Amino acid sequence: MKKKDPIKFSDRIHLIDGFDLGIPGRTGTYVIEEENLTLVETGPSPSVPRIVEGLKDLELDPKDVRYLILTHIHLDHAGGAGLLLKECPEAEVIVHEKGKRHLANPSRLIEGARAVYGDSFDQLFDPILPIEEEKLIVKEEGDTLEISPDCTLKFFDTPGHANHHLGIYDPVSNGIFTGDTAGIRYHQTLDYGVTFYLPSTSPNQFDPEEMKQSIQRFRDLKVDHIYFGHFGKTDEPEAAFNQVVEWIPKFVEAGEEALVNGNGIEGVKNRLYEKVNAYLRELQIPDDHPVYEVIQLDIEVCAMGLVDYLRKKERNR
Structure with missing residues (x-):
């Protein structure tokens, strides 16, 4: 330990x-x-x-x-x-x-x-x-x-x-x-x-x-x-x-885009990862930085939550 x-x-x-x-x-x-x-x-x-x-x-x-x-x-x-x-x-x-x-x-x-x-x-x-x-x-x-x-x-x-x-x-x-x-x-x-x-x-x-x-x-x-x-x-x-x-609507938008295109949780995850990666590249964070592993773990769970939220929203319309 x-x-x-x-x-x-x-x-x-x-x-x-x-x-x-x-x-x-x-x-x-x-x-x-x-x-x-x-x-x-x-x-x-x-x-x-x-x-x-x-x-x-x-x-x-x-x-x-x-x-x-x-x-x-x-x-x-x-x-x-x-x-x-x-x-x-x-x-x-x-x-x-x-x-x-x-x-x-x-x-x-x-x-x-x-x-x-x-x-x-x-x-x-x-x-x-x-x-x-x-x-x-x-x-x-x-x-x-x-x-x-x-x-x-x-x-x-x-x-x-x-x-x-x-x-x-x-x-x-x-x-x-x-x-x-x-x-x-x-x-x-x-x-x-x-x-x-x-x-x-x-x-x-x-x-x-x-x-x-x-x-x-x-x-x-x-x-x-x-x-x-x-x-x-x-x-x-x-x-x-x-x-x-500022990021909350960007996360929701990534979820909506993926679901509209029928990409499911995997699609949401990919879109979120692309958005965050692009942001970090603007900050000059190299692609091999350890932070990306942490972000990938978080985004997997965030994508599940976004899909759950958007599907509930759709059912309640």
Whole structure:
């Protein structure tokens, strides 16, 4: 197991790399050091040993963790929650009201992920353990959570990527934990002086209008920082929001073009890849850069979500 030290963003916020999908800098767990030690996201179960190791690197005891906050229940963000609770027995899990029952009984989560990931499922996500209901705390729009006398987190209902999605505002840093609603931060091209952002349109609750509305809510908070589910922090929130909002209609258009021509998911994937590749070539990112492998993985899942959204839209006409 490759060792990677937690990333320090401030004296109170660190990020532990979970090496999701075996990829560095893909998905992480945020550590908020307050009176009540709080983690945001758990990643999938294979990331749990890295979280435990990262906490020890920070000289923190997993048994002191008080809250595990999940932005949403997709397995790359929350699949490891049940397993991590075994290491953090005093912790309670914060989740959107629409996600609670799926954490208590993850059978549908497992079924949906197996449909997307097929034979790779066990390696990427197993085991997914149920969480006792008394450990689950629901947060809704406008709810708060005091994690110290000096810090009360605030929760926002932020659909668009998923209907069970929470945004979490941290008043101390004036930052927002956006999960996947405000897109993905591609930091892999920093060696070329470039960071870029794309929407995440994975199945099966992607909605472009809701996503744009949720991003506008984030904008209205006038935050100084965005803490992304994938991956890390930006101190230029407007630039990130602008890029994702500009790409949303381009993603939908790629889906519509492919379906009109009868090309299906493969056609959507190819069109998306062409659009993103052309953009990166304009930024002088060479064709053999490792970022393309990450993008290819993301686009496969995004294409499924776009097709699902457009077919639902067609049925509802």
